[in-house]
Amino acid sequence: MRARQQYVSGAMLGWLGITLTTEVGAFSTNPSGRSSGGTSLYQGRAKSDFYDVLDRPFELNEGSAQRNSLLKSITESEEGMQNPGRNFQSVAPGRWRVCYAPHMTFIAGIFGGELAVEYDLFNDGSMASHAKYEFPLLNLSGYLSVSGTYGSVNEQICRVDFDEAWIAMGQDAPYETIDDVPDSYSKAIIRNIGRQLFIEAWSVFPISYLDDDLIVFDFELLGTRICARKQL
Numbered sequence: 001m002r003a004r005q006q007y008v009s010g011a012m013l014g015w016l017g018i019t020l021t022t023e024v025g026a027f028s029t030n031p032s033g034r035s036s037g038g039t040s041l042y043q044g045r046a047k048s049d050f051y052d053v054l055d056r057p058f059e060l061n062e063g064s065a066q067r068n069s070l071l072k073s074i075t076e077s078e079e080g081m082q083n084p085g086r087n088f089q090s091v092a093p094g095r096w097r098v099c100y101a102p103h104m105t106f107i108a109g110i111f112g113g114e115l116a117v118e119y120d121l122f123n124d125g126s127m128a129s130h131a132k133y134e135f136p137l138l139n140l141s142g143y144l145s146v147s148g149t150y151g152s153v154n155e156q157i158c159r160v161d162f163d164e165a166w167i168a169m170g171q172d173a174p175y176e177t178i179d180d181v182p183d184s185y186s187k188a189i190i191r192n193i194g195r196q197l198f199i200e201a202w203s204v205f206p207i208s209y210l211d212d213d214l215i216v217f218d219f220e221l222l223g224t225r226i227c228a229r230k231q232l
Helices: 002-019 045-052 065-076 084-091 102-110 185-197
Strands: 094-100 114-121 126-135 140-152 157-169 204-210 214-219 224-230
Touching: 045 065, 065 204, 065 214, 065 224, 084 140, 084 157, 084 204, 102 114, 102 224, 157 185
Parallel strands: none
Antiparallel strands: 094 114, 094 224, 114 126, 126 140, 140 157, 157 204, 204 214, 214 224
């Protein structure tokens, strides 16, 4: 059973390496998954309308035509920061949770499962991402994690460079760093798989919208967008 879990987790890591290499995350944390009470300086109509149609403010929501349209309205508005690629680092530190990524919920739904993805970004330019997965039909649950660095490329583009990957199978919380993972053959295997999947073409992401608690990335590989909210 454990060997099967490691195999499937390795395959899932491959998928996450393609789909999750994007946003950003936390310096201070709030394990409840709810806003810590801060207020964004950007309160535009397009953003408010999008928030109103989310069933789960800080968790992944199912894709829909209405949500796609409202997210497009945000990216076409002039409500956010100018030159988001350059300004990205000034607002990045903190915990960001992916609230909308239609390709993620679609693929997870095929296997009757759910994902919850968060990115922790730190002031020194380092970052970590933890993706919680639950697939009851496959008797699989746990966390897939990666770590690396983030930065700006130009006025419209940022990049993330992951260099480590690890898993926590069947656990209620992730290992915070790869150093916390007990040494084993599976640790080495997952680590090597992750490094093979960290490809340059998947490291650079145009930013469609940015403010102090919302970011929208263009994921050109799959022709979709990923939206994440910061816990203020």
